[in-house]
Amino acid sequence: MSVATIFIQRANFIDACYIVAFSLFIYGMSGLTGPRTAVRGNKIAAVGMAIAIVATLLTPHVLSGSSTVWLIALGLVIGTAVGVPAARNVRMTAMPQMVAMFNGVGGGAVAIIAWIEYRHHFQSGLSFWVEKSEIPTLFAAIVGSISFWGSNIAFGKLQEILPGRPIKLPGQTFINGALFVVCVGSAIVLAAGTHSQGLFIVGILLAAAVLGNMVVLPIGGADMPVVISLLNAFTGLSAAATGIALNNTAMIVAGMIVGASGTILTNLMAKAMNRSVPAIVAGGFGGAIAAPAGAGAEDHGPVRSTTAQDVAIQLSYARQVVIAPGYGMAVAQAQHAVRELEKALEKKGVTVKFAIHPVAGRMPGHMNVLLAEADVPYDLLREMDEINPEFPRTDVTLVIGANDVTNPAAKNQPGSPIYGMPILEVDESGSVIVLKRSMASGFAGIDNPLFYEPKTAMLFGDAKQSVSDITSEVNSL
C-alpha cells in the first residue's frame, strides 16, 4: 500500500471530507436566499455531495469483496439512468409529482438501509450496537417506510392516477392510531431486547407502510402543498437518524437540514391555509364541506358573463391591472399567453402586477416557477401581504384559473370551511374578471361568492384561448 493510500484511508481524513461536504451543503443552501446566487448555491451543494460520495468509497473495506464494486456500480447506473431523464424532461406543472416521487424514493432508501442494518447487526450480535444504534435505526425504519408509501399515494393523487378527493374509511382515525401504536410498541419491544426475532422489523416496516397509505389517502387535493412539505421533513429526519446509526456526520447534518426545511415549509403552508397540521393529517378536507356550500347557494345573484373584446377594452383603459393566477392557468398551459398579455398591456402604459398566493399551485412556490418558465420578470410578482393593500387602488383584477385563494367567504362567512384562510382580496379592486372553464368549484370543493358579485364578470372558456383572444383585442385597439 502506498503512502498516499494509507493517508486517504485514515478515518480522520474521511471524517474531514464529511465536514467539508456538509459545510458545502449549508453554504450552498444559503445561496438560495436570492435568485441570483441560487444557481451557484445548488452547484456548490452538488460538489459537497460528490465529495461525500467519494469519501465514502475511499473508506477502508467499503469496496472489499468480489461483487461489491459491481453491485454498487449497478445501483449508481440504474439511479442515474432513471434520474437524469426524469429531471431533464419533467414539465414544470408536474414538479409536485416529481418532488413527491423524490421524497418517496428517499424514504424508501432509508427504510431499506434500516432493515439491512438491523438484520446485519442483529445477526452479528454486537452488544454495543444495541445501545447505540437501535433506537435511531428503528426510528428511521418507521419514518422512512411511512414517507415512502405516503409519497407514493401523494404522487398517485397529483398524477391523477388516484382520485384527488379524500378517500376515507369508517373509523379511520382509530385505525391510524392503532397502527401508530403497533409501530411504536413493536419498536419498544425490539429495543428492550425481549423479542429479538428478525421478523419483528419486517412487521414494523409493514405496519408503517399501511400507516403511510392510510394517512395520505384521506387528504384532499387542496392540502397537497402541506402533505408534500411534511413528507419532505419526514424523509430528512429519517436520513438524519440513519446518520446517527451509521456514525456518519454528513448524513446527520444533511438529513437535519432537510428536516428543518420541510418543517418550515409545512408550517408556512398550513398557516397560508389557516389549517393546523394535525387537523390535516387526522382527516381530509372533504367531509365538512357539503353543508355550507349548499347553504351558501341560496343567496346568489345572477352570474354576469363577458366577452374577450369587453375585457380588452376594460384592461387597456385601466391604470393598474393585477393578475391573480392559479393552478388552472398552469393546467391550461396559459402562462406564456399571460406573459404576452402582460407585454401588450405594458405597451399601452398599463401597470401590471401578479398576485401570488402562498398556496397557488400545488406545492410551495409552484406558481413562481411556472411564471418564471414563461419569462415573466420576477419583479412583477407580488406576495399576498404585499399586494393586498394595493387592491383598492387597482382598476381591474384578472383571476386566471384561481378559485379558493380568492374566495371572500374566507373573510366574511364564519361557517365556511375555509373561513380564516388568508386570501388575495381581489374583491377590493374596481372590478374583477374571472377566467374559468365552467362554474365548477375549486380544489376544496367550496362555492365562491366572488363569482356572483355585481362587480365581477366571468369569461368562460379555456384559459389559454381566452387570454390569447384578449391579447389580440388589446393589440388591435
Next chain:
Amino acid sequence: MSTITEIAILVLAAFVGFEVISKVPNTLHTPLMSGTNAIHGIVLLGGLLLMHEAHGVLEHGLLVIAIAFGTINVVGGFLVTDRMLGMFKRKPDLEEGTPEKEIERK
C-alpha cells in the same frame, strides 16, 4: 464518536437549518424543495457503507435498490433544481436595468 456528540451535531444542525432555510424567499420554495430532495439523497452513503457487509441475494438486491433510489435523488434533484433556477436567473433586470439589490430584496 459518542452518541452524545452526534446528538449535539444533530441539534446544532437543526438550528443552522432553521436559520438558513427561513431566509429563503417564497419565490424559491419549489427549487428549495427539489434541492433538499437532492440533499437527502445522502442516504446513498448508507447503501455504499453496508454493501460489503451484506449476505445473500435479498440483502444485496435491496441495497442495490437503496443505492439506485439515493442516486435518483442526488442526480435528479440537483439537475432539476439547476434547470428550474436557470429559469429564474436568465432575464429580468437585464432588459430593464433594475439594480441587482432591488431584485434581491423582492
